[in-house]
Amino acid sequence: MPFSVQIVATPETSASSVFGLYDTLVAAGRDWEHLVSGEEPTPVFDVSLVGPDAEGFRCGSGVWIAPDQTFKNADDADIVVVPGLTLSPHDRLDPTQHPCLAWLAKRDLAKTRIVSACTGAVYLAEIGILDGVEATTHWAWEGLFRRFYPNVRLRIDRGLCFADASRGPVTSGGTTGWQELATFLIAHYGGTQRAVRAAKVWLMANRGELQSPFSSMITTAPHADAIISRAQLWISDNYAIDNPVAEMAKRSGLPPTTFARRFRKATSKSPQDYVLALRIEEARQLLETTDCSVVEVGEAVGYADTPSFRRLFKRKTGLTPVEHRKMFGQSRFSSYS
Incomplete structure (x- = not known):
């Protein structure tokens, strides 16, 4: 039956x-x-x-x-x-x-x-x-x-x-x-x-x-922590600098451990994971919307070592940068417009 x-x-x-x-x-x-x-x-x-x-x-x-x-x-x-x-x-x-x-x-x-x-x-x-x-x-x-x-x-x-x-x-x-x-x-x-x-x-x-x-590694979750909101706004333009987490915590005026605790509570991510997610999402955008090489994309989001960038991108997204561009890049959809 x-x-x-x-x-x-x-x-x-x-x-x-x-x-x-x-x-x-x-x-x-x-x-x-x-x-x-x-x-x-x-x-x-x-x-x-x-x-x-x-x-x-x-x-x-x-x-x-x-x-x-x-x-x-x-x-x-x-x-x-x-x-x-x-x-x-x-x-x-x-x-x-x-x-x-x-x-x-x-x-x-x-x-x-x-x-x-x-x-x-x-x-x-x-x-x-x-x-x-x-x-x-x-x-x-x-x-x-x-x-x-x-x-x-x-x-x-x-x-x-x-x-x-x-x-x-x-x-x-x-x-x-x-x-x-x-x-x-x-x-x-x-x-x-x-x-x-x-x-x-x-x-x-x-x-x-x-x-x-x-999946997107960054999603918008509302919260009421104004200090963390300002930190998010700043890091969205400065994620590619050296040691961005330390600079973000310094700008907040909070002790590093307090900043990290409040950041995780507000965003469900540690500051380090949040910066990594921003970098990967920006790399995705560049791969999808530009003709920049993988080397140029990695450098643009803060990774001077291209092999390390490729490994990190694959570990976080399941695809290599080239595979991601093939699946979501302009060439896939250009003939539809």
Whole structure:
């Protein structure tokens, strides 16, 4: 019998995540057979949408969704999928505004596996099932996890995380990361051959395990520390100088340890990590928007030793500078304009 799958559909859900997962999971064991082999279809999954009511509503993307089941009357399922959600990357959830949380918390984890795509991992973190395990989510929500869910072993560099392929939570990375989650579910519950066929039918390229090439190392997180705000403003123009962290702390007027503590509290990064992130982001911009050589890019952001710059860039982004330019540089998009 097909495995039963419930995809959460709430006013916060992303339409692309909900319907992308729905289409690919429903098609497993069906579309290849219709389009290519002529074999009798044997669906892997029985998929339905579960939400707060069956009357319908507009989801976070503005698309109308009408769930098949409600949280009050839904049957048990083998798998519950929490898709991407339109949530604040700064503020913790108010459980009273998210009835799905209470419903998820009541699932019997011995019978039902709960997995997530993109920011759906916030729900899993909120009910505690990610405590102590590696998990990923959209990179822009890293600060939220660091502040409110410190027990999650966050791997924002990864595109897919699970401790055990056979049981327990599975989380996938940002936005179109639902494709990797769908591929995992098809491969695990339907077998490798069906996963290969799904990848071919849906043109789901292997993006590798990494989310790092797509993430920004600097995100804007509001805070009320005026001294740190001024330090951030200064370093944004002076990150390439020698020993910028010491100069930034000196300009703040605070003792170095106090400055470092307040800086981390305000930005979720140490001053050293923040400067490194600024340098890498500026290097990315130069690679994407100019024809500067790798040597020139490295020097522009404060690295005179080109081999060291290449190694650092690869370690932080998952790509070499040349690979990054090929993926995100002007030449890729110039023919579209």
